[in-house]
Amino acid sequence: MANSIWTIEEFTCTGCSMNYTATREEHAEEHVGHFKCNICSSVVHSWSGKHHFFGWQAVKTKPPVFGRRWAGVEW
Secondary structure, three states: OEEEEEEEEEEEOOOOOOEEEEEEEEEEEEEEEEEEOOOOOOEEEEEEEEEEEEEEEEOOOOOOOOOOOOOOOOO
16 A cells, blocks of 8 residues: 655656656555656666656656757758
């Protein structure tokens, strides 16, 4: 059974730099899991122990930038 203490934690994908938040919940029993990025499918976070993460959401700030910027190019 889980206790009533939840914390919100922030994670950054090492593959594309997308930011996510998740709620961490402490448990009496062991849990194992992982979360993959919705953009590039890299593992953002994996865990094992007497806690579990749920409610993964992308942080609604600046999205990751892919490709190159055409700086200094005149059309």
